[in-house]
Amino acid sequence: EDEVSPPTLEASDPYADDPVRHPALRINSQRPFNAEPPPELLTENYITPNPIFFTRNHLPVPSVDPDTYRLHVVGAPGGQSLSLSLDDLYKFPKHEITVTLQCAGNRRSEMSEVKEVKGLEWRTGAISTARWAGARLCDVLAQAGHRVRETEAHVCFEGLDSDPTGTAYGASIPLARAMDPEAEVLLAYEMNGQPLPRDHGFPVRVVVPGVVGARNVKWLARVSVESEESHSHWQRRDYKGFSPSVDWDTVNFDLAPSIQELPVQSAITQPRDGATVESGEVTIKGYAWSGGGRAVIRVDVSVDGGLTWQEAELEGEEQRPRKAWAWRIWQLKARVPAEQKELNIVCKAVDDSYNVQPDTVAPIWNLRGVLSNAWHRVHVRVVP
Amino acid sequence: EDEVSPPTLEASDPYADDPVRHPALRINSQRPFNAEPPPELLTENYITPNPIFFTRNHLPVPSVDPDTYRLHVVGAPGGQSLSLSLDDLYKFPKHEITVTLQCAGNRRSEMSEVKEVKGLEWRTGAISTARWAGARLCDVLAQAGHRVRETEAHVCFEGLDSDPTGTAYGASIPLARAMDPEAEVLLAYEMNGQPLPRDHGFPVRVVVPGVVGARNVKWLARVSVESEESHSHWQRRDYKGFSPSVDWDTVNFDLAPSIQELPVQSAITQPRDGATVESGEVTIKGYAWSGGGRAVIRVDVSVDGGLTWQEAELEGEEQRPRKAWAWRIWQLKARVPAEQKELNIVCKAVDDSYNVQPDTVAPIWNLRGVLSNAWHRVHVRVVP
Ligand SMILES: [Mo]
Ligand SMILES: [Mo]
Numbered sequence: 001e002d003e004v005s006p007p008t009l010e011a012s013d014p015y016a017d018d019p020v021r022h023p024a025l026r027i028n029s030q031r032p033f034n035a036e037p038p039p040e041l042l043t044e045n046y047i048t049p050n051p052i053f054f055t056r057n058h059l060p061v062p063s064v065d066p067d068t069y070r071l072h073v074v075g076a077p078g079g080q081s082l083s084l085s086l087d088d089l090y091k092f093p094k095h096e097i098t099v100t101l102q103c104a105g106n107r108r109s110e111m112s113e114v115k116e117v118k119g120l121e122w123r124t125g126a127i128s129t130a131r132w133a134g135a136r137l138c139d140v141l142a143q144a145g146h147r148v149r150e151t152e153a154h155v156c157f158e159g160l161d162s163d164p165t166g167t168a169y170g171a172s173i174p175l176a177r178a179m180d181p182e183a184e185v186l187l188a189y190e191m192n193g194q195p196l197p198r199d200h201g202f203p204v205r206v207v208v209p210g211v212v213g214a215r216n217v218k219w220l221a222r223v224s225v226e227s228e229e230s231h232s233h234w235q236r237r238d239y240k241g242f243s244p245s246v247d248w249d250t251v252n253f254d255l256a257p258s259i260q261e262l263p264v265q266s267a268i269t270q271p272r273d274g275a276t277v278e279s280g281e282v283t284i285k286g287y288a289w290s291g292g293g294r295a296v297i298r299v300d301v302s303v304d305g306g307l308t309w310q311e312a313e314l315e316g317e318e319q320r321p322r323k324a325w326a327w328r329i330w331q332l333k334a335r336v337p338a339e340q341k342e343l344n345i346v347c348k349a350v351d352d353s354y355n356v357q358p359d360t361v362a363p364i365w366n367l368r369g370v371l372s373n374a375w376h377r378v379h380v381r382v383v384p
Numbered sequence: 385e386d387e388v389s390p391p392t393l394e395a396s397d398p399y400a401d402d403p404v405r406h407p408a409l410r411i412n413s414q415r416p417f418n419a420e421p422p423p424e425l426l427t428e429n430y431i432t433p434n435p436i437f438f439t440r441n442h443l444p445v446p447s448v449d450p451d452t453y454r455l456h457v458v459g460a461p462g463g464q465s466l467s468l469s470l471d472d473l474y475k476f477p478k479h480e481i482t483v484t485l486q487c488a489g490n491r492r493s494e495m496s497e498v499k500e501v502k503g504l505e506w507r508t509g510a511i512s513t514a515r516w517a518g519a520r521l522c523d524v525l526a527q528a529g530h531r532v533r534e535t536e537a538h539v540c541f542e543g544l545d546s547d548p549t550g551t552a553y554g555a556s557i558p559l560a561r562a563m564d565p566e567a568e569v570l571l572a573y574e575m576n577g578q579p580l581p582r583d584h585g586f587p588v589r590v591v592v593p594g595v596v597g598a599r600n601v602k603w604l605a606r607v608s609v610e611s612e613e614s615h616s617h618w619q620r621r622d623y624k625g626f627s628p629s630v631d632w633d634t635v636n637f638d639l640a641p642s643i644q645e646l647p648v649q650s651a652i653t654q655p656r657d658g659a660t661v662e663s664g665e666v667t668i669k670g671y672a673w674s675g676g677g678r679a680v681i682r683v684d685v686s687v688d689g690g691l692t693w694q695e696a697e698l699e700g701e702e703q704r705p706r707k708a709w710a711w712r713i714w715q716l717k718a719r720v721p722a723e724q725k726e727l728n729i730v731c732k733a734v735d736d737s738y739n740v741q742p743d744t745v746a747p748i749w750n751l752r753g754v755l756s757n758a759w760h761r762v763h764v765r766v767v768p
Contacts, residue, residue: 152705174705241738243684245693257681261737292676292737297641300627306747309629321536321558348747353645353676354625354755359743363690363732371738 014060014164019198022051028120032057033199036125039269043285043329046316047098048128050192055199056103056126058169058234059161062219066203071187074224079145086203089189092135092143097184098317099325100289102127103213104239104259107267107372114362117369118248124267124376127287129326132207134188137223138179146225148179156230157206157217170232171215173208173260175225183293184209184323187220209325210292212259214239229258244365251367259370262291264357266299266330266349267376276381279338284312286376287327290351295324298350301332305344306359306375310334312347324352338384345378398444398548403582406435412504416441417583420509423653427669427713430700431482432512434576439583440487440510442553442618443545446603450579450587455571458608463529470587473573476519476527481568482701482710484673486511487597488623488643491651491756498746501753502632508651508760511671513710516591518572521607522563530609532563540614541590541601554616555599557592557644559609567677568593568707571604593709594676596643598623613642628749635751643754646675648741650683650714650733651760660765663722668696670760671711674735679708682734685716689728690743690759694718696731708736722768729762 015031025035036042037052048054066086075081082088105119106126141155153175162168177183186207189196196202201218208215214234229235240256266288271277282303288296296319299312312330319326336343348357358364361374399415409419420426421436432438450470459465466472489503490510525539537559546552561567570591573580580586585602592599598618613619624640650672655661666687672680680703683696696714703710720727732741742748745758 176706241734243682243693243695245684245695257736259738263737263739298625298627300629300747309627309747311627311629322560350625352641353647353739354643355647355737355739356742356748358740359747363684363693363743364740 017063018061021055021199024052025055026123026125028122032059033061034120036122037128039124039272042125042128043269043287046129046329047131047192050130050194050197050200053128053130053200054103054126056213057161057199059163061198062160064160064203064219069203071204071220072222073140073144074222076145076147076225082140082144084140086189089135089187089204092139094133095136095184095186096131096133097186097209097325098129098131099207099209100127100129100327101207101213101216102262102265102289104262104370106265107376108369110361110374111365111369111372114365117367119369124269127265127289127327130191131193132186132188133190134186134204134207136181137185137187137206138181140187140223141178141225146175146179148176151227152176154226154229156224156226157220158222159217160219160221168221169217169234170230171217171235172226172230173211173215177208182323184325209323210261212239212262212291215260238368239370241371242366244363247367263371263373264290264294264296264349264351264355265373266296266347266357268345268347268378271345271378271380273378274380276383277336277343279336279340279382279384282334282336282343284332284334284345286330286347288330288349289327290324290349290355293322293324294351294353294355295319295321296328296349297352299328299330300348300350301334302346303334303336303343306346336382340382342382343380345380346375348375401447402445405439405583408436409439410507410509412506416443417445418504420506421512423508423656426509426512427653427671430513430713431515431576434514434578434581434584437512437514437584438487438510440597441545441583443547445582446544448544448587448603453587455588455604456606457524457528458606460529460531460609466524466528468524470573473519473571473588476523478517479520479568479570480515480517481570481593482513482515483591483593484511484513484709484711485591485597485600486646486649486673488646488754490649491760492753494745494758495749495753495756498749501749501751503753508653511649511673511711514575515577516570516572517574518570518588518591520565521569521571521590522565524571524607525562525609530559530563532560535611536560538610538613540608540610541604542606543601544603544605552605553601553618554614555601555619556610556614557595557599561592566707568709593707594645596623596646596675599644622752623754625755626750628747631751647755647757648674648678648680648733648735648739649757650680650731650741652729652731652762655729655762655764657762658764660767661720661727663720663724663766663768666718666720666727668716668718668729670714670731672714672733673711674708674733674739677706677708678735678737678739679703679705680712680733681736683712683714684732684734685718686730687718687720687727690730720766724766726766727764729764730759732759
C-alpha cells in the first residue's frame with residue numbers, strides 16, 4: 001500500500017473520472033479511493049455484492065475502452081509475444097471460481113491502537129468474496145511459450161493505473177504458482193456474472209487465489225516473466241512483514257520476503273464493538289479465511305475474553321482440499337445469563353494446517369500495519 | 385499416538401528384540417520405545433546424528449530380513465500390483481532430501497501443565513532432521529498404474545509393526561500429495577547415508593516432507609490407494625486437533641480432519657529452563673520449522689517475557705521456495721545488564737505465509753496434547 005495522496009481540487013484532478021460509489025461504503029481515503037463495507041453488510045451474503053465489495057485503489061481509476069483494450073503478454077525466448085483483445089481472451093477456456101480477496105492492511109486500525117503505523121485505517125472490512133471468471137493465466141502463458149523453469153522465476157504484472165510520473169502499479173507472483181493449473185490463477189473479466197466494475201479492474205484483472213490482494217493487479221496491461229520479482233514500489237518497498245522491533249530508521253525492505261500467501265484470519269462482524277445486547281441469547285457472526293488454499297476447519301468463540309470457548313457453526317460453501325480459496329461465514333448463538341453485565345467476545349480460527357491466530361496484537365505489530373490477524377475482540381454491554 | 389502399554393517382564397515380551405539405544409536419549413516410554421535427545425544436543429548439529437534422532441514407536445520394533453523383505457504396492461485397476469524387493473526399490477531413481485520430522489506430540493509437556501492430557505510427556509525434542517534417500521513414492525505408484533484422480537483419494541500405508549491381535553500401524557496421506565513430484569514423498573531406505581536404523585524403519589519407511597511424523601510410516605509393508613483415509617486407529621481416532629472445550633465425554637473424532645501439514649513451530653534449546661547465566665552476554669539458541677514446505681523467514685526472541693523483541697540469526701541451509709522441508713537452527717547473543725536478576729526468554733517464529741505462533745498454551749490446549757506450538761518460554765537466573 002502506498003501512502004495516501006493529499007486530495008487535490010485542481011481542474012486537472014486525476015481522480016475526477018473515478019466512478020460513483022455505493023453510499024454504504026465506509027471511506028478510508030477518497031483519493032485514491034479506499035473503502036470497506038460495514039461489518040453487518042459484509043457477512044449478510046456469502047458472495048459479496050459488487051457495489052459493496054471492498055475497494056483498494058492505489059491510484060486513479062483508469063478509463064479503458066474495451067474495444068481498443070489490449071493485454072500485452074511478453075513471449076518466452078523462442079515463443080511469441082501476444083497482444084490480446086478482450087475477444088481473444090474470451091477464446092481461452094473460461095474458468096470460474098469463488099475467491100476471497102483480502103488486503104494486507106485489513107484490521108490495521110487494531111494495530112495502530114498499539115502504536116502508530118503508516119497506512120489506511122482499515123477496520124475488519126478489507127476482505128470480500130466474489131465469483132470470478134476468466135482465462136487461466138497458465139493457459140495464456142503457455143500460448144506465449146512459457147514453461148515452468150528449473151530456477152525460480154516470477155510473473156510480473158503491470159496495471160493501467162499510473163501516477164503523475166507515468167509509473168504504473170505493479171506486482172509479481174512466482175512463476176510456479178502462475179503455471180500450476182491447480183493454483184487457478186485467473187485473468188478475470190467477470191465478477192459475480194457481470195463485467196468487472198471499474199473499481200475492480202475493468203476490463204481485466206489478475207485473481208491469485210489465496211494470495212494477498214496487492215498481487216491481484218487490476219486494469220491489467222502487461223504480463224512478463226522475469227528472473228526477479230517486480231521492481232515496483234509495492235513489491236519491493238511495501239507489503240512485507242517485519243518484527244515489532246523494526247522502525248523507519250532501521251527497516252531494510254530487502255531482508256523480508258514480499259507477502260504472498262496470507263495467514264489464517266477471522267473477525268466478528270456482529271455484534272459491533274460497543275453495542276448493547278439483551279440477555280438470554282446473543283447471535284455472534286463473523287468470517288474466517290486462510291491463505292494458500294488452506295481451509296478453515298474450526299472457529300472458536302469466547303464470550304469471557306478467552307477463558308472458555310465454544311465452537312461456531314461454519315456456513316457457506318464446503319471448500320475443496322488444497323483449493324479453499326473462499327472464506328467461511330460463521331455463527332454462534334451464545335447464552336447470556338441475566339446477571340451478566342458485559343461480554344468480551346473473542347474469535348479465533350484454525351486452518352487445515354492447524355495454524356492458529358495469535359492471541360494479541362502487540363507482538364505482531366509492524367511499522368506498516370500489515371498482517372493484522374490476532375484474535376478479534378468485541379466488547380458489548382448486556383441489558384436484562 | 386496410542387496410550388503407553390504397561391511394561392511387561394514375561395518371557396514372551398514382544399519388546400525383547402528391540403534394539404539397543406543411545407544413552408543420551410531422554411526416555412518417555414520404554415515399551416513402546418519413545419525418546420528424545422536433550423535440547424543442547426538437538427541443535428548442536430543441523431543434521432541430527434542417527435543415534436540421537438528422536439524415536440517415536442507405537443509398537444515393538446519388527447525384525448526384518450532384508451533379503452526376504454518385500455514391499456507390496458496394490459495396483460490400480462488396469463495396472464499391476466508390485467511386490468518389490470530392496471533391490472527392486474534401488475532401481476528407481478534415487479532421490480535425496482533434507483527433511484525435518486516432528487511428532488504431533490512435541491512440546492506436549494507444556495500442554496499438560498495447563499490441564500491433564502493423554503499422551504507421552506514430550507518436551508522440545510520430538511523433532512529431528514536427517515538427510516533421507518530413497519525412491520520417490522510417485523515413481524513407484526506410477527509403475528503400479530496410479531494416476532491423480534478427479535475425486536479425492538488417499539494413499540494408505542501399513543507397517544510391519546503390529547499389536548498382539550495382529551493389527552499393524554497404519555496411516556494415509558492424500559493421493560494428490562503422493563503423486564506430486566514437487567512434494568518429494570519418499571520411500572526412504574537411507575538416513576544420513578546409512579541404511580535406516582531399526583528404530584527408524586529398517587529397511588524402508590515413508591518420508592512425507594512437511595507432514596506430521598505419524599504419516600511417515602516405518603517398516604513399510606503395504607501401499608494402497610483408497611477412496612477413503614486409512615481406517616487405522618492412528619488416522620481416525622488419534623492425531624487430530626480439537627477445541628479446548630472438547631473433553632473425552634464430548635469428543636467426536638469424525639468431526640476433525642486428520643493432522644497432515646503442521647503449523648509453524650520454534651523452541652529454545654539453550655539455555656535450559658531454570659539455568660543460571662552470567663551477566664554480560666547470553667547465547668540463546670533454538671530451532672524453528674514450519675509444515676507444508678513453508679520456510680521460516682524470521683525468529684523473534686525476547687528476554688523480557690515478550691515486551692520487546694530481537695531478531696535471531698538463522699543458520700542452517702537456505703530452503704527452496706515451497707520445499708522448505710527442513711528446520712533452521714537460530715541463535716541470538718543478547719546483552720544482559722549486570723543489574724538484571726532474571727530473564728524471561730521467549731521465542732516465536734514466522735513462516736513465509738506469515739503465519740505466527742500463538743502467544744499462550746491454554747487457548748490451543750486439546751485433550752490429546754497435540755499441536756503444542758505456543759511461544760516457547762524459558763526462565764533463567766542471572767549472576768553478576
Ligand atoms: Mo492491499
Ligand atoms: Mo507422532
